[in-house]
Amino acid sequence: xxxxxxxxxxxxxxxxxxxxxxxxxxxxxxxxxxxxxxxxxxxxxxxxxxxxxxxxxxxxxxxxxxxxxxxxxxxxxxxxxxxxxxxxxxxxxxxxxxxxxxxxxxxxxxxxxxxxxxxxxxxxxxxxxxxxxxxxxxxxxxxxxxxxxxxxxxxxxxxxxxxxxxxxxxxxxxxxxxxxxxxxxxxxxxxxxxxxxxxxxxxxxxxxxxxxxxxxxxxxxxxxxxxxxxxxxxxxxxxxxxxxxxxxxxxxxx
Amino acid sequence: xxxxxxxxxxxxxxxxxxxxxxxxxxxxxxxxxxxxxxxxxxxxxxxxxxxxxxxxxxxxxxxxxxxxxxxxxxxxxxxxxxxxxxxxxxxxxxxxxxxxxxxxxxxxxxxxxxxxxxxxxxxxxxxxxxxxxxxxxxxxxxxxxxxxxxxxxxxxxxxxxxxxxxxxxxxxxxxxxxxxxxxxxxxxxxxxxxxxxxxxxxxxxxxxxxxxxxxxxxxxxxxxxxxxxxxxxxxxxxxxxxxxxxxxxxxxxxxxxxxxxxxxxxxxxxxxxxxxxxxxxxxxxxxxxxxxxxxxxxxxxxxxxxxxxxxxxxxxxxxxxxxxxxxxxxxxxxxxxxxxxxxxxxxxxxx
Numbered sequence: 001x002x003x004x005x006x007x008x009x010x011x012x013x014x015x016x017x018x019x020x021x022x023x024x025x026x027x028x029x030x031x032x033x034x035x036x037x038x039x040x041x042x043x044x045x046x047x048x049x050x051x052x053x054x055x056x057x058x059x060x061x062x063x064x065x066x067x068x069x070x071x072x073x074x075x076x077x078x079x080x081x082x083x084x085x086x087x088x089x090x091x092x093x094x095x096x097x098x099x100x101x102x103x104x105x106x107x108x109x110x111x112x113x114x115x116x117x118x119x120x121x122x123x124x125x126x127x128x129x130x131x132x133x134x135x136x137x138x139x140x141x142x143x144x145x146x147x148x149x150x151x152x153x154x155x156x157x158x159x160x161x162x163x164x165x166x167x168x169x170x171x172x173x174x175x176x177x178x179x180x181x182x183x184x185x186x187x188x189x190x191x192x193x194x195x196x197x198x199x200x201x202x203x204x205x206x207x208x209x210x211x212x213x214x215x216x217x218x219x220x221x222x223x224x225x226x227x228x229x230x231x232x233x234x235x236x237x238x239x240x241x242x243x244x245x246x247x248x249x250x251x252x253x254x
Numbered sequence: 255x256x257x258x259x260x261x262x263x264x265x266x267x268x269x270x271x272x273x274x275x276x277x278x279x280x281x282x283x284x285x286x287x288x289x290x291x292x293x294x295x296x297x298x299x300x301x302x303x304x305x306x307x308x309x310x311x312x313x314x315x316x317x318x319x320x321x322x323x324x325x326x327x328x329x330x331x332x333x334x335x336x337x338x339x340x341x342x343x344x345x346x347x348x349x350x351x352x353x354x355x356x357x358x359x360x361x362x363x364x365x366x367x368x369x370x371x372x373x374x375x376x377x378x379x380x381x382x383x384x385x386x387x388x389x390x391x392x393x394x395x396x397x398x399x400x401x402x403x404x405x406x407x408x409x410x411x412x413x414x415x416x417x418x419x420x421x422x423x424x425x426x427x428x429x430x431x432x433x434x435x436x437x438x439x440x441x442x443x444x445x446x447x448x449x450x451x452x453x454x455x456x457x458x459x460x461x462x463x464x465x466x467x468x469x470x471x472x473x474x475x476x477x478x479x480x481x482x483x484x485x486x487x488x489x490x491x492x493x494x495x496x497x498x499x500x501x502x503x504x505x506x507x508x509x510x511x512x513x514x515x516x517x518x519x520x521x522x523x524x525x526x527x528x529x530x531x532x533x534x535x536x537x538x539x540x541x542x543x544x545x546x547x548x549x550x551x552x553x554x555x556x557x558x559x560x561x562x563x564x565x566x567x568x569x570x571x572x573x574x575x576x577x578x579x580x581x582x583x584x585x586x587x588x589x590x591x592x593x594x595x596x597x598x599x600x601x602x603x604x605x
Contacts, residue, residue: 090472103473
């Protein structure tokens with residue numbers, strides 16, 4: 001088994017008296033897709049925020065390839081290889097679809113501080129951005145303003161921004177939320193594609209059990225900020241606590 | 255070539271292109287097309303304010319930073335030239351040293367303000383800049399041994415730039431004087447500074463600023479250190495404003511709190527940005543031109559209108575030149591009401 005690419009050690013965050021994430025220790029390995037499940041308010045998104053750095057941890061550590069990154073800010077963690085697609089669409093609304101992706105390509109390549117070149121003359125950045133739009137099937141909307149885009153396309157762009165980062169860790173937070181039945185296969189196909197790369201570590205917060213069943217190599221269950229189950233999908237889904245508390249209702253929903 | 259100079263970001267609207275071209279030609283030929291010292295004053299003021307407003311738009315329209323300290327940077331450039339002239343004597347070297355020194359101080363001040371306060375929320379940043387602006391204005395009027403206080407300072411500039419210097423050359427019946435050479439110094443420097451700003455906002459750096467304005471949270475999450483980008487934008491904007499201030503001082507051969515540091519000037523800058531259109535460097539051209547023209551000629555125009563309507567009741571009173579500020583206010587309200595995205599935003603949306 002490869003060594004962990006991402007690890008949280010006793011990661012904890014307190015908001016006043018409320019412990020939102022409670023001493024969660026968990027390791028993720030390349031080539032593995034881990035689904036993170038749990039009821040609303042279980043701390044899934046908060047845990048993600050602690051890993052990508054939006055919220056500082058009260059205690060505990062985040063390790064990337066064995067290096068402690070707990071002290072790094074959001075931008076530094078991103079550059080170190082943590083990629084995140086947000087649950088609520090989080091884009092640059094007044095800019096074009098292509099510009100959104102190009103900005104991320106530019107960030108990764110460290111071209112942000114060139115002040116006197118014309119952005120439009122950086123064909124290399126544009127070409128790479130176009131390639132990524134092609135992958136998420138947004139090429140035909142490349143020059144549209146993002147705020148005019150339908151919800152499903154915004155979700156695709158959300159994923160495109162993460163692809164443009166070429167991260168080591170891919171964190172998806174309910175990537176198909178609010179998408180129609182015809183639209184979600186594009187996203188799910190992309191996740192499957194990413195998963196096929198043996199170097200990619202994928203974390204997926206998801207409610208839809210059919211999605212988890214087809215994609216997950218492993219399931220981690222959070223409840224009230226605590227990690228309560230961790231294992232192969234069959235085992236976790238079969239365990240009583242999960243069956244009763246979380247899966248039962250979700251499966252009926254699907 | 256034109257594309258290169260304009261950084262691929264032309265006016266992008268036929269009407270706007272015509273307007274901008276007219277303004278450019280008018281400013282480029284002002285000394286001969288509109289002879290007379292008053293029109294030359296207005297032309298120089300327009301050129302300088304275009305740069306000043308464009309530099310402010312880099313902060314406000316592109317980076318989304320609300321600052322009220324822009325006059326401080328403008329003033330530092332102007333006082334730099336004045337102090338260098340007072341202590342180093344008359345000469346080109348003193349002008350350059352003053353302009354560069356003032357600009358360096360402005361950039362340093364901007365750096366400190368930015369680092370201290372760009373981490374806080376936008377409203378607090380705006381308040382901090384306001385405090386800095388009034389502190390500097392008070393300081394300048396109190397330190398009269400250094401700055402001349404409320405009286406300001408007269409500036410000695412090389413003789414070649416003064417009206418006393420006359421070339422043996424006439425163009426369209428106008429004798430070329432040092433004043434005209436001074437005007438062209440201002441005009442050329444302003445053109446270069448404007449094109450430079452146009453390039454910066456269309457560079458990869460300018461794109462990052464727009465991204466930060468749109469969504470600072472996500473900009474950070476894709477790997478941009480937002481604080482650093484905002485700081486660089488603030489310093490750059492301050493530097494260009496200081497250079498504009500130096501030009502203004504050289505042109506007026508005088509600097510005082512009223513010409514550079516007054517809060518009225520800050521409000522003028524804000525109005526020019528809003529009227530022209532935020533987030534479009536071209537907006538500065540249109541906004542500054544309209545505003546400065548209105549400031550200088552609205553009274554004349556109203557006098558004419560009042561005379562023409564002298565026979566009517568009430569109307570001539572309303573059009574009395576003393577009421578010019580009222581009408582200026584009405585013009586602004588109308589322009590903001592009808593062009594919420596500024597004149598440039600509106601024209602581009604049509605095309």
